[in-house]
Amino acid sequence: xxxxxxxxxxxxxxxxxxxxxxxxxxxxxxxxxxxxxxxxxxxxxxxxxxxxxxxxxxxxxxxxxxxxxxxxxxxxxxxxxxxxxxxxxxxxxxxxxxxxxxxxxxxxxxxxxxxxxxxxxxxxxxxxxxxxxxxxxxxx
Amino acid sequence: xxxxxxxxxxxxxxxxxxxxxxxxxxxxxxxxxxxxxxxxxxxxxxxxxxxxxxxxxxxxxxxxxxxxxxxxxxxxxxxxxxxxxxxxxxxxxxxxxxxxxxxxxxxxxxxxxxxxxxxxxxxxxxxxxxxxxxxxxxxxxxxxxxxxxxxxxxxxxxxxxxxxxxxxxxxxxxxxxxxxxxxxxxxxxxxxxxxxxxxxx
Numbered sequence: 228x229x230x231x232x233x234x235x236x237x238x239x240x241x242x243x244x245x246x247x248x249x250x251x252x253x254x255x256x257x258x259x260x261x262x263x264x265x266x267x268x269x270x271x272x273x274x275x276x277x278x279x280x281x282x283x284x285x286x287x288x289x290x291x292x293x294x295x296x297x298x299x300x301x302x303x304x305x306x307x308x309x310x311x312x313x314x315x316x317x318x319x320x321x322x323x324x325x326x327x328x329x330x331x332x333x334x335x336x337x338x339x340x341x342x343x344x345x346x347x348x349x350x351x352x353x354x355x356x357x358x359x360x361x362x363x364x365x366x367x
Numbered sequence: 368x369x370x371x372x373x374x375x376x377x378x379x380x381x382x383x384x385x386x387x388x389x390x391x392x393x394x395x396x397x398x399x400x401x402x403x404x405x406x407x408x409x410x411x412x413x414x415x416x417x418x419x420x421x422x423x424x425x426x427x428x429x430x431x432x433x434x435x436x437x438x439x440x441x442x443x444x445x446x447x448x449x450x451x452x453x454x455x456x457x458x459x460x461x462x463x464x465x466x467x468x469x470x471x472x473x474x475x476x477x478x479x480x481x482x483x484x485x486x487x488x489x490x491x492x493x494x495x496x497x498x499x500x501x502x503x504x505x506x507x508x509x510x511x512x513x514x515x516x517x518x519x520x521x522x523x524x525x526x527x528x529x530x531x532x533x534x535x536x537x538x539x540x541x542x543x544x545x546x547x548x549x550x551x552x553x554x555x556x557x558x559x560x561x562x563x564x565x566x567x568x
Contacts, residue, residue: 240368241368241369241370241371241563241566242368242369242370242371243371243373243566244370244371244372244373244374245373245374246373246374249372249373249374250374272368272370272462273368273461273462274368274381274461274462274463275381275426275442275462276368276369276370276379276381276442276462277370277379278370278372289409289410291409291428291440291442292409292410292412292426292428295412295424295426295428295442295444296412296426298461299423299424299458299459302458302461303423303455303458306454306458336368
């Protein structure tokens with residue numbers, strides 16, 4: 228009973244994550260992103276559910292609300308892209324005074340949210356997120 | 368799209384309150400938030416217009432304890448009811464696992480209820496989901512107004528208009544005053560978790 232599978236009820240899908248798979252996901256999030264200095268990183272599905280989250284121990288964010296809003300935000304921006312004739316906007320990034328949020332689509336069903344500060348440049352973060360995304364696609 | 372985490376032994380499921388504008392979807396969540404404030408660790412998220420209407424969605428995560436050894440975490444959402452926000456409703460329905468259809472009992476709202484149910488079926492179909500197969504509970508809201516002499520649709524009419532084919536569980540309720548709000552929520556959680564039961568080993 229590994230990976231995802233479809234149930235037979237109206238096209239509804241249930242995703243089942245085994246301990247082994249979650250450990251692989253956590254290893255990617257830890258090594259590729261936390262170790263380079265991001266504050267927190269969360270893998271969610273497009274429904275707003277949290278798959279896995281890791282932080283540097285100093286974050287007190289309400290991650291469940293953040294996941295719901297991030298999924299909604301990503302969906303809204305994707306719809307906006309369609310309205311102006313784009314398939315999608317590849318960069319989704321919000322800049323704050325202390326914290327920044329970067330969103331990256333992993334697959335059609337999963338989204339990676341990275342929160343980081345001034346210590347990490349956006350260019351470097353995008354590079355690391357791209358590397359992590361490749362690895363996550365292989366696991367998911 | 369429910370998530371089952373076998374490492375944390377946790378289930379996350381998404382339940383959406385759907386229905387016509389000003390029918391009481393947000394009021395349902397506000398009542399639940401107030402009632403279970405000590406068990407809800409976060410603030411209720413609302414994205415409203417200046418006119419206090421739901422613009423995007425309301426969101427309330429609630430932990431309901433253990434079933435078959437799994438911690439059950441339910442994410443409650445509402446959709447905006449106004450007709451013009453159809454694409455937003457479709458976005459919120461993405462990955463939905465269970466639905467409460469909040470019908471407005473006011474006599475003048477009969478047509479809006481029927482149109483809203485039709486839009487629900489269409490939006491679910493866009494995600495290849497069938498309204499007759501997804502966990503669904505009806506709530507006939509504002510029944511408290513009967514005592515104030517305001518014309519309401521008889522429950523038999525509501526059942527005939529909305530639930531004659533679907534035959535889903537239904538409740539007469541008052542989201543403002545509380546009767547059957549919690550019962551509606553409990554029922555949809557039971558039906559939704561039951562639909563996932565075969566995945567919970």
